Amino acid sequence: MPNKPCLAIDLGGTKILTALVSPQGEVVTRKLFPTDAQAGPDDVINRALSSLEQVLYQASLNTTGIEGIGIAVAGPLDISRGIVTTSPHLPGWDNIPLRDIIKQKFNVPSFLIHDASASALAEHRFGAGKGTKDMLYITISTGIGGGIITGGKLYVGTSGTAGEIGHMTIVTNGPQCTCGNRGCWEMFASGTALAREAKKRINEGAQSSILKLAAGNIENITAKTVSDAAEDGDALALELVEQLGVYFGIGLANLINIFNPEMIVIGGGLSKMGSLLLAPAYRTAxxxxxxxxxxxxxIVSSKLSDDAGVIGAATYVIDRIAELS
Amino acid sequence: MPNKPCLAIDLGGTKILTALVSPQGEVVTRKLFPTDAQAGPDDVINRALSSLEQVLYQASLNTTGIEGIGIAVAGPLDISRGIVTTSPHLPGWDNIPLRDIIKQKFNVPSFLIHDASASALAEHRFGAGKGTKDMLYITISTGIGGGIITGGKLYVGTSGTAGEIGHMTIVTNGPQCTCGNRGCWEMFASGTALAREAKKRINEGAQSSILKLAAGNIENITAKTVSDAAEDGDALALELVEQLGVYFGIGLANLINIFNPEMIVIGGGLSKMGSLLLAPAYRTAxxxxxxxxxxxxxIVSSKLSDDAGVIGAATYVIDRIAELS
Structure with missing residues (x-):
């Protein structure tokens, strides 16, 4: 049984979280970096490599002191080949062998995993879903991602890209999504959707404190602005969050009918709105x-919150090493 | 390892297929009965019990000669309690403890299983999906049902009702389904949908040989009439089957994004249309x-065809007995 800690990196569209994680799922050291995705793949990869070195240094370890490195990334992956095929949140990424780049640099066992799968694994092993057999993890933030536990084990599908629940069509002739599909769930039930609807309604003349929170500039409106306004009782914001919750509930119902799960763990930035979002979602489901x-x-909230990705990526390394040895 | 055959019954909305199945998945004896679902639960249950007795008698066996009885039924089940909670195709069924009724009568181990789960298990063990790890089985007939194999094992969910893929919303504000949801996949991509659309178009004045095949009576139009007309080259029928295929493909895409499966096995009456249906479905997916x-x-066609349900129900009995012993 592996007993050294792992390095783990959760490479998101806006931030990189890098951590040293114990085999018991505890974050020993963590560091947060901006992704600066617009700078392109080479830049992002250099920043990722540097973040791993910094965390290792900060923990006063060298690579002999770790079991390996877990790499959690969004978007369709080919995990058996360790490749990020494309990523809606990482512009310019096209079949990048991220696992091997990291493996060559650090010369330790390295594994790529879908970020929502990593979070599912973490919540199942150490978080809200401990002890469950059939569990889903859903992250609702810029988009919607999912991780799947069946029979007490992580399910990643044939190439490791299972759980792309955000790209389930819920409106057949709906708007075009960046993934190429139409009417995807995340077009209606994500932070992007919430900000887009708020901009649209305010452009149409709706009165709301959202605009004040965005310093008077419609273009500054984000999901956070709308959610802050909703918490302050703004009528338009409350209406938009309620509508978001209803759409979120429609997808939840689909997944409940498909998986008949014991538990659904909800994480991601928007889940922090709590019952404002989850009450209409639950009612609709x-x-x-x-x-x-x-x-x-x-249906419960994530316990590990923003650390779920790195804890899960590290746990995946431990599991894979145990499985391969 | 159990080595005697099993009795198995596949209780559908229109027919009951009862069979004796060897542990190697071979159908030794089979008998087909009409369900006559309109007669109500008591009548259907009596017919089911009688069908099991007849197959046993025909095989010159008594209950000591079988391992147990597998019972495949459509609709939401609670398999741990052996209860048919409701069934869209069996009017009047409400929390009927079908497993225990059969168990008490025959006094052998008896197990209830969702019919599409049974078919998935059969296709995975003995049919088109042999050797795959992550497989879906989809039946397209009156409705749409699904069975799920993850990591080489049948996945049935917490209460055994996983795989209700036909009731995944693909049109948020779509028409009301009998299940209570709106815009379910099977409202657009099932035999029921095909017949409904044909009736509607012909009522609106469309010319088609469908009506001739239905002996001039719109009410006689079924999915079979439309599919026969399509095979004869009727323009309206071809258009409707193409449209059906497109809707079928939308749901397929959702499931491919969610499960990243190695294989999807398509069964059920409508799948017999072959590429007329599957080509537009594949293209859309x-x-x-x-x-x-x-x-x-x-994406492949079922190998075991109409026998998949009984073979799977019997296999489920063998698996459960091996697991429990």
């Missing part, structure tokens, strides 16, 4: 899903 | 799903 499946599904 | 997941997914 209950209206739409099969009652027996709805009854069995506990 | 390829337009909508993530390329990496689409590439990895082989």
């Amino acid at each position: 209950a209206e739409r899903a099969f009652p027996i499946s709805m009854e069995k599904a506990s | 390829a337009e909508r799903a993530f390329p990496i997941s689409m590439e990895k997914a082989s």
Whole structure:
């Protein structure tokens, strides 16, 4: 059984979280960096490599002191080949062998994993889903991602890209998504959707404190602005968050009918809105899903929050090494 | 390892298939009965019990000669309690403890399983999906059902009702489904949808040989009438089957994005249309799903056809007995 810590990196569209994680899932050291995705793949990869070196140095370790490196990234991956095929949040990435780049640099076992799969694994092993058999993890932030646990084990699919639940069509003739599909769930139930709807309504003349929170500039409106306004009781913001919750519930109902899960763990930035978002989502799911499946599904908030990705990526390394040895 | 055959029953909305199945998945004896679902639960249950007795008698066996009985039924089930909670195709069924009714009558181990899960298990063990790890089985007939194999094992969810893929919303504000949800996939991509659209178009004045095949009576139009007309080259029928295929492909894309499966096995009455249905479905899925997941997914026809349900129900009995002993 591996017993040294792992390095783990959660490479997102806006930030890179790099950490040293114990085999018990504890974050020993963590550092946060901006991704600066617009700078392109070479730059982002250099920043990622440097972040790993810094965390290792900060923990006074060298590579003999770690089991390996876990790399969590969004977007469709080919995990068996360790390749980031494309990523909606990392412009310019096209079939980049990220795992091997990191492996060659540090010369330790390295594994690539979908970020939402990593979070699912972490929440299942150490977080809200401990002890469950059939669990889904859903992150709702800029987009929607999913991680799947079946029979107590992480399910990643044939090439490791399972869980792209955000790109499930819920409106057949809906708007075009960056993924190429139309009417994807995340076009209606993500932070991007929330900000877009707020801009649209304010452009149409709706009165709201959202604009004040965005310093009077419509272009500054983000999901955070809308959610802050909703928490302050702004009528338009409350309406938009309610609508977001309803759309979120429609996808939840689909997943409850498909997976009949024991638990759904909700994480990601927007989940921090709590019941403002989750109450309409839950109500809508209950209206739409099969009652027996709805009854069995506990819908709960993430316990590990922003650390779920690195904890899961490290846990994945430990699991894979144990499996391969 | 259990080595006697099993009795198995596949209780559908229109027919009951009862069979004796060897541990190697061979159908030794089979008998087909009409369900006559309109007669209500008591009548259907009596017919099911009688069908099991008849197959046993025909095989010159008594209950000591079988391992147990597998019972495949559509609709949301609670398999741990052996209960058919409701069934869209069995009017009047409400929390019926079908497993225990059969168990008490025959006094052998008896297990309830979702019919599409049974078919998935059969196709995975003995049919088209042999040797795959991550496989979906989809039946397209009156409705749409699904069975799920993850990591080489049947996945049934927490109460055994996983795989209700036909009730995934693909049109958010779509028409009301009998399940209570709106815009379900099977409202657009099932035999029921095909017949409904044909009736509607002919009522609106469309010319087609469909009506002739239905003996001049619009009410006689079924999915079979439309599919026969399409095979004869009727323009309206071809258009409707193409449209059905497109809708079928939209749901396929969702499942390919969610599961990243190695294989999707398509069964059920409508799948017998072959490429008339599957070509537009495949094309649509390829337009909508993530390329990496689409590439990895082989979409193939069922090998065990109408016997998949009974073979799977019997296999489930063998698996459960081995697991429990």
